[in-house]
Amino acid sequence: MSNQYLFVFAQAHEEFRIPELQSIAELHGFEIAIPEDIDVTRPFAVLGLENEEHARILARRCILIKHIYEFYARGSSYAELHEKNRALRDRWEKYVPDTSFKFFVAGFNQSIPQRRQREVVEDFSYMDFQGKIDMKNPEIVMGCFEEYRDAKGTTREKHDGDGNFREVFFGRLVEDGSARSLVKKFDVKKRAYFGNTSMEAEISLLMANQTLASPGKLIYDPFTGTGSMAYTTAHFGSFFYGSDIDGRQMRGKEQQPGIRRAAAQYGVEKRVIDLCTFDVTHNPWRCGGFFDAIITDPPYGVRAGAKRLGRKKDWVPRTPHPVPTGPRPDDDQPYIPPMRPYELSALATDLVLLGRYLLRPGGRLVFFLPTITDEYQEIDIHTMLCDGMELVANSLQDFGAWGRRLVTIRKTGTENYPPPKFDSDSGVAPSEGEKTTHVPAHRDFRERYFQRFRSPAELAEEAAAAVSEMRLEASEPSKD
Incomplete structure (x- = not known):
């Protein structure tokens, strides 16, 4: 890469930054040079691109970019920065003769007083x-x-520590990040x-970027719910198809389905192809290899648990009742099939196998997986x-004791894979070689969550203490 650019990131979802950049670069067919030792916790990064047009593409699509500057110099002091900037005069001397300009000085984790801002500019x-x-309207902006x-x-005055910075960066503004405004546009609180x-809007936009959503692509969500993924993927031009085991989540209570109403609000109703009610383990797909991406947030039991058709216990047949004849009563309710819990690790494994079956070669599966920290x-x-599927990205959204990982997997194989059997109970994908006995940490996540992630020994100790307390209370004489 012959050109370096200074990226200024929003201070949110640090681990999502690089996967988003790489995804949008792949979508548009160009490369981005990222240092191996990059520190994603810092808001600034110097990356390599072939030209400014690539920088503009990233700034207009990536949710986590605030600004992109043509990089001139960096240093641990202004003396070092100015020395490097002077040595690179050929980069900026073309703007010297007659270009209107503006200098911009800002601090991260620090408020810079106006007096010193003027001193910096004068230097x-x-x-x-x-x-x-x-x-107001300069031809170039120097930042x-x-x-x-x-x-x-720490307790300190507003400008305490002013000038004791970690590093200073300097460059020319190429493009302000315009995609961040979509976070407000898709704000859940303003949704119909x-x-x-x-x-939440920001995460659903990041997921849409991971799917490489673009005009003409067909994207599927097997756990659609209220349709958060439909609006963002459709906004980027993709066609969306959704399904859920509970149609009430998609429909809502009004005559017009809720997802349709919200899609109309965003002007993407025509890109929502259809919404169907069925259990993903009993799906209607009779052939695979036609979806460009699968995007979903599977229910993992914190706010809603995953379900699949079936009974919790073995069914015992009962004496059949005579089939009623005549007109159906007005108060007769539709049949609701029995459902049983869908264990998370088994669901995740089945989802990967479903993706391998339904995705075209090169298609992506993007989903969230909760993990115990x-x-x-x-x-x-x-x-x-499994065979034919490779990991692209794995980014953590940390909540402390637990977090959720945005997992992106790409289909690499070109052959026609069989549909999944949905009979996995171990949460481990089958392989052609030696099978592993590893039990993933997200197995039985719902139960672990409501147990506050305590170990079996801690739970046993707590139960023993509760029994001892009950026995002590029972042995005490009554005050009556």
Whole structure:
């Protein structure tokens, strides 16, 4: 890569930044050079691109980008920065003669007083710009960013520590990130239809980018719910097909289905092909290989548990009742088939196998997987993979004791794979070689969540203490 660019990121979802950049670069057919030692917790990163047009594409599509600058120099002090900037005069001297300009100085984790902002700008006088200073509509914007270390938890005055920055960056503005405005557009609180399981707007947009959503693509959500993934993928031009075992989630209570109403609100109703009610383990698909992507947030039991058709216990046939004849009573209710819990690790494994069956070669499966922070291992993800499917990205949204991982898997095989049998109870994908006995940490996640992720020993100790307390209370004489 011959050109370097300074990326300024929004301070949210740090682990999602690089996968999003790589996905949009892949979508548009160009490469992005990312240093191996990049620190994703920092808001600034210097990355390589072939030209400015690629930078503009990223800024207009990536949700986590605030600005992209043509990179000029960086340093641990202004003396070091100015020395490097002078040595790269060929990058900016073409703007010297007659280009209107503006200088912008900002700090991260620190408020910079106006007095020192003026001093910083004046120190760049050696650049000797001859054009007009235009603070409202300049032809170029020169940005200077001071990065300070996090001072949370300390008591200090507003400008204490001013000038003691970690590093300073300088460059010319190429494009402001315009995609972040979509977070407000798709705000769940402003949506015509939503529920308690609706995915927040920023995350659903990040997921849509991971699917490489673009005009003409066909994307499927097997756990549609209230349709959060439909609106964002359709916004980027894709056609959406959704299904759910509970049609009430998709329909709502009004005459027009809730997802249709919300899609009309966003102007993407015509891109929602259909919404169907069926159990994904008893799906109607008779052939595979036609979806460009599968995007979903499977229910894992915190706000709603996953279900599949079937009975919790073995069914015992009863004496059949005579079949009624005559007109159906007005108060007769439709038949609701019995359902049983769908264990998370088995669901995740089946989802990967379903993706391998339904996706076209190169298609992506994007879904969230909850994990227990202290017990998670990389093998938990790799045991779900099967022949013809490879891991693309694995990004954590941390909630403390637990988190959820945005997993992106690509179909690499070109052959016609068989449909999944949905009989997995182990949560481990079958393989041609030696089978693993590893038990993933997300197995029985719902039960572990409501047990506050305590170990079996802690639960046994707590139960023993409760029994001892009950016996003590029973042995005490009554006060009556």
